[in-house]
Amino acid sequence: MSELCFRCAGKGKCDRPVCILKEHLHIRKSFNENSKKDFSGENYNVFVGHYGYPNVNVGLLNTDINTKDETLDDPREWVSHRFDINDIIQKRSMLINSNFKSNIRGFNDRLMDVFSEVSLSDRPVDTEISLNKKPQFKLVFHNELSPHGPKVELEKARITENVHVPKKVDSVINDELKATESLNILHEKGFDNHYLTKILSSGNLGLDTNKKLVPTRWSITAVDDTVGKNIIAEIKEHKSIDNYQVYTGDYFGNYYIILMYPEVWSYELFETMIGNKDSSHDFEKYYGRKDYATETVGGYYAARLSILERLQVMKRQSTVLALRFVSDEYWAPLGVWVVRQAVKNAMNNQSINFNTKEDMIKYATEYVKRFGYELDGFLDKSVLHKEMNTQLRIKDYL
DSSP states (O other): OOHHHHHHTTSSOSOOSSOTGGGGGGGHHHHHHHOOSEEEEEEEEEEEOOTTTTEEEEEEEEESSOOOOGGGSOHHHHHHTTOOHHHHHHHHTTOEEEEEEEETTOOSSHHHHHHHHHHTOSSOEEEEEEESSOOOOOOBOOSSSOOBOOEEEEEEEEEOSOOOOOHHHHHHHTSOOOHHHHHHHHHHTTOOHHHHHHHHHTTOSSOGGGOOOOOHHHHHHHHHHHHHHHHHHHHTTSOBOSSEEEEEEEETTEEEEEEEESSSSEEEEEEEETTOSOOEEEEEOTTOOSSOOTTTHHHHHHHHHHHHHHHHHHTOBOEEEEEEEEOTTOOSOOOTHHHHHHHHHHHHSOOEEESSHHHHHHHHHHHHHTTTOOHHHHHTTOHHHHHHHHOOOGGGGO
16 A cells, blocks of 8 residues: 555645546546435444544444445455455445534434444445535545545434344343453354444443443454454464464455464564565564554454464464565555455465474565565564574473
């Protein structure tokens, strides 16, 4: 992802002769001519901002077109349809963020009633929307979230059909369970992270006395972290892998090489924008982190989860060193789900197995060179690599 594209987001601040983002603006004229202040359409998701916390912007992500098009708001659909970045941005540009102000505990509000109800639906919901003005075409990008169209103040909203809430979700939210317990139960029942993020963000999970809105970007990480920790507890009951393994894969120009050592669970991630000298870097040892991964942020937990899901299937644990290289192919931010999918692609590929650490490092060294880097530069900074080279184990005394 070009840093200029990320910072500019189509505002024309770079010196490129053609702005790729502006190529999507051919729909601007049609959007603006046909937009309405009052309309009936589908509500696909909800959005909770973080600025001004605890008084935040709360939004319904809807469209004025009655399509029930699942591809507007479901990363699984984007992957299965093999959408490219252009396809996803064009789809997301149709979603209007109809928003209003609320306190994180402000559930006694008629707009919040609508917000809370549609947030539980596992499919688009027919909704009547009244805005304070006609929306004008705009693409809004975030770090961890998928992009969407313009943000306009919401005045009235009314649901015009029965909302479909899965029975298991309805049961969990009405039980006196902590949010972490609810998330793990629903994840084990097969509900995906995208849906779990929505219902956590909307304040539907947790003990009644603790329920509150959670900014969407925080919810994404909270879901990945909570589910990940649950799997970590499980894999620690299993043996370590038997050999040294390497997994490689990519998605939208996000390339991963994942080195797995036959040791107990620990995890380290390096993220590098190709062409930059410096990398972001975070790690955790066997007993986990006590603080947030401030350098690699949401990508740390998303990548970790996809790795853990593979180890869960293998019924093994491992020390993991993951390297991410981001190319200019990833020219516009689409959200943390891209990281989760890129690592999933890597972990679903056939592993390359080695009998010795030296052979694995030799292979990884050649792989990393294709991006213009030396593996030694990462290993020299790696906390886990250093620990594995210096820490004595019981077997060393046998």
